[in-house]
Amino acid sequence: MNMAGKSIALFCLFAFYTRNAAGDDYLRMGTNTNTAEATQFLREYDREASGMCYRVTMSQWKFVTNITEYNRRRMLEELALSTKFEKLSWRKAAAYDASRLPDPQGRKQLIRIVQASRASLSDDKFAEIQQIITEMKEVYNSAKICPFGQKPYDPHVSRTTPQPTESPEAKAYQHNQPIQNSQLHQDITDYPNYCDMQLDPEISRILAHSRIENELLYVWKSFRDKTGPKLKNKFMRYVQLANEAAVNTGYRDAGDQMRAAYDDTSFRESVEEIYNQVAPLYKQLFTYVRRRLILRYGEASVRPDGPIPAHLLGNMWAQNWKSIMDLVMPFPQSPNLDVTSEMLRQGFTPLRMFQMAEEFYVSLGLRPVPPEFWRGSMLARPAQRSVQCTASAWDFCNRIDYRIKQCTEVTMQDLISTHHEMAHIQYYLQYADQPQLFRDGANPAFHEAVANAATLSVYNIPHLQRLGLYQNKSHDPYEVSMNFLMSMALEKVAYLPFAFMVDQWRWSIFEDGVHNMNARWWQMKLRYQGVTPPIGRTEADFDPGSKYHIISDQEYIKYFLATILEFQIFEQLCIAAGYTGHLHECDVYRSRDAGRVLSEIMQPGASMSASDIIRSMTRGKTNRISPESLVKYFRPLELWLRVQNRDEQVIGWNSNFHDVALFAPQRALSNTNCFSFLMLLTSFVIVNSM
Template identity: 85%
Template sequence: MAAGVLLLLAFCTRYALCDDYFKMGVNTNSAEATQFLREYDREASGMCYRVTMSQWKFVTNITEYNRRRMLEELALSSKFEKLSWRKAAAYDASRLSDPQSRRQLSKIIQASRSSLSDEKFTEIHQLITEMKEIYNSAKICPFGQKPYDPHVPRVSYPTDFPETNRGYQPYQLTNQPYQHYQPYQENPEYPNYCDMQLDPEISRILAHSRIESELLYVWTSFRDKTGPKLKNRYMRYVQLANEAAVNTGYRDAGDQMRSAYEDPSFRASVEEIFNQVAPLYKQLFTYVRRKLVLRYGETSVRPDGPIPAHLLGNMWAQNWKSIMDLVMPFPQAPNIDVTSDMLRQGFTPLRMFQMAEEFYTSMGLKPVPPEFWRGSMLVRPPQRSVQCTASAWDFCNRIDYRIKQCTEVTMQDLISTHHEMAHIQYYLQYAEQPQLFRDGANPAFHEAVANAATLSVYNLPHLQRVGLYQNKTHDPYEVSMNFLMSMALEKVAYLPFAFMVDQWRWSVFEDGVQNMNTKWWQMKLRYQGVTPPIARTEADFDPGSKYHIISDQEYIKYFLATILEFQIFDQLCTVSGHSGHLHECDIYRSRDAGRLLSEIMQPGASKSASDIIRSMTRGKTNRISPESLVRYFRPLELWLRVQNRDEQIIGWNSNYHDVALFAPQKASAYKSYPSVLLLIYLIVLF
């Protein structure tokens, strides 16, 4: 990039979608720029279709041939991205009379790394591909077994785990892992039984085992197979990402990531949001910690301290729903699960998708096109390997939309089906926008809208309305508290993790790659109240155990999406005429809610998030607000405060033993100065 352009960029505002930011070139021909955007729209749509189709063919039929074809298309797409970036950067966007054209030019440049040289541009993409392949190929041995011995039988893991306390009795009574599993019949083509992957085997163990030594083993083993192999590659990735960002006029790669939110005070804004939800999280944390002390004892969980990360039912301690059996407020009342009712009524995967489509059309939204039913993969196909993670696909041609999901007849998959169909509805609503605007208003919007719609599907009034929940023998208050606890373990417990991932990433981009693992655990302790179960060093690189970090996917959008989904849901409930507790609202068949959803979705990314929020709230605010989330969980928070009334600490104390697990030198220094230690570490965080 020319020195004059860099000098000009140095004086521009830091946020990419401001109208006068990308004065990146000297071409002031407005008609030529408009023609370029028309050509770009046509060519980008075609490129998007080819890349998306190649990716679809690979994930629905995993073969080496399909993988090669996908990589070929991705390589062509990278070349197209780089060429388009160079053309867009040649224009003086401020001279365009159309604000939408200025916005489109900004979007072409905003998140791209095309300012790198061809060699470095190829290198950073290759690094990301290598890191993803290392992550996806990580496998460990079963607990208590050594690498392959043909005389030792393999074990298999059940495909369905019971959801009630009764299902955990084998662990509690025998204290032996997998005693109730059937022996695995050895496949001679795959003689090595050390083939447990994160999904499904490792995740199932973390979710359902209550043997601490087993949990520790799988937690540690997966990190041993990922972090050390990824660390050096990630360090080089940071260097290249920062170089690309600086070349484009940003301070660093974190600054470039944040620019998509069009908020000059973005970091302060998200921290303010987090501080507003922290008291609710602390109440939940304190209650859950007491239950874990009862299960594992004070030698494993200190009654006033942080929680060891391997005990929360999830590889990253981000979702605690799997330990519901340990923390259920009213065990004698049911935890809502209509799977048995679905099976009894003869539900099929196809019927589940038809039910989800009817949920949206009942509000006046669009039915899916015929291509959806012809092209989607709604069940696991026989005789071929597929990638089963549920996802919605837009093939960029305004016709073809699909869902990939290995659907089973369960309540969880019913919720997932409604969620993915909400993404399809979003695609349909903004289909007439230019290619650059066929996305959410900011990176958080797609997930927020999909989750907001499914909040209505989760609850008892809706399940009763569609004939899937008929149990009226239990106290409604107890059932409601169990439901809210389950939701809090999924949503509230997730917030500090979703907040801190990019806090860590931005600090690495800003301050460098020294002490990356120590920073990770410092933030885990500060925001989540979570510590590693065993000592960690800089050789471990535990952030590498999170796929979004090594695959170059920003994460703060999930924090904001979780906040925003309740804000959107609250507005949908208001226009639908709901009164009463927010968690009991059902927007099914509300045409007014459908109209508001359509207003949110139709603009796509052609309007800023602040404009859409202002319109959604009828002018009351233009900012993402956690007030609706707090109100949704208020009945549970009041209950938690009563349960925690005898606790000396709401939150957690940390001491040098906690810090020594990931920063031994620092901890030992503080150990020599008890007064300083007390001031700095013996505090309740937050």
């Protein structure tokens, strides 16, 4: 993409940030050196941005808790005003030379206004990229498929009349027949009022609970058919506009702009190093899971030394394997940790679950939630109105109003979710006195990391015993502990390579262009996850479009770092609480010392750098995110896995011609490109064998 002309024009107008050849920090912004004027702008921005944030957040809250066309229109109106405010604020902030400000906090605020925005685009293009993102979300959210093995609905036939034929695709899956290419591309979901299975809950439930391979394959492919092909061209235009905005703003590309939030000039090398440290643990887990999947599906489906087909891991993106716990539980005769039945026996309600979560944080010396929380939150599914139920915590930007939206059910999973969301509320409360621009985590990973670190103390056997929710009188504690750690590993460890590779792929698209996007996606999934598509994929499929965070313009590397950081924070809380046992059994409940450490992490918000907060948290031992605590947490399980895998020929996976042929462009398999193909194949073997 040639955007040099537009870049030069904006550089002349704003003299905005650039990097030197050595990749040092940003050098300068605009040419306005009036520091008093810049300081006054920041004061006005803080007041106006807080007001705008309140209006937008309130309109969004009203819509998601009462989905009506009227509320949707009001929300879009507020979002349009917010867009204008963002554009105007960016222009003002970009005109100042931040290096002249004597206050380092003022310099940091000016930088935050400018660095993540795409307001450097022309008004038309700025509106266009936002419209594209909105359209991609709508395509994704409206994706529906037919039930597996059912006959398509014919609108000209009565609903009570038997349908004459099954669709070719459903019939082929049902009878385990090979599906021809012409059948693969037949769209069987164009029948109204019948094919209405959405990702949540129907498709996700099938992937989690079905053990019929044909059914898993059917829903896996059908959802991708309804997303990727419709999104590919929109995404390609989005990449072009995002890159143009980044270059206009002084970055190399949009990936470079995303990474700037981490304030680390060697960020890519840093995250690669972290991944390499956790990869051995992942490969031990992978090898054990593969063996158990072979016992269930056979070597015809899963090769003993190869990667795992993506549809067998209990999740649409093979990112969380917890749903296949029944297939891989270390000790099936001992229970998995689930206190749902005891919660029901004791008469738990959603309100009681939130009161319990609040008491957990108050016991650490943190703040109780304000009365507005209890008045405004939606803690259970309301009757007689449509709502969006995904659990989320809300900051209304006025230092008073904080809420949670969650259709809570009395289950252990929702008890953990309740503590997680309440941790976000605590974060909001702790940094409430900061300026609006600093009411956020120290970097994009911190909010999730803090919330998950707190729940690690809740979701463990000792804590649930203290609450009177779990009693283990008849089972071997070691077996129960291994089952618990396996469940946690399927959720946390299995997630790491996926969370790592999503933005590796996205950055490669921003850097190298939009050719072979699908092949590169599967190349990275094979390299990092050891996962292959269950059937052949082409560039027409655009499988990255099946992941919401990609098409909704949300960065993903923060989830990788948050998963690493949560264990690092958790260990520091346990050290402060004086705990010395196995890390997975630590409970910091009622420890004021642990609460002080947590408060020290949260109070600065984004006013302190992540490295300074980590240095303070670890009492000077390190200033970097480290996976050592995660490895320590899972060490008992890793030792057990090594014993289970002692007879395996390959710890990890080897790739062969057929694995790569599932997604590689056809020309890569031709004789003229044979050498390149073999080099690609060899790289997988070297990287993933041990």
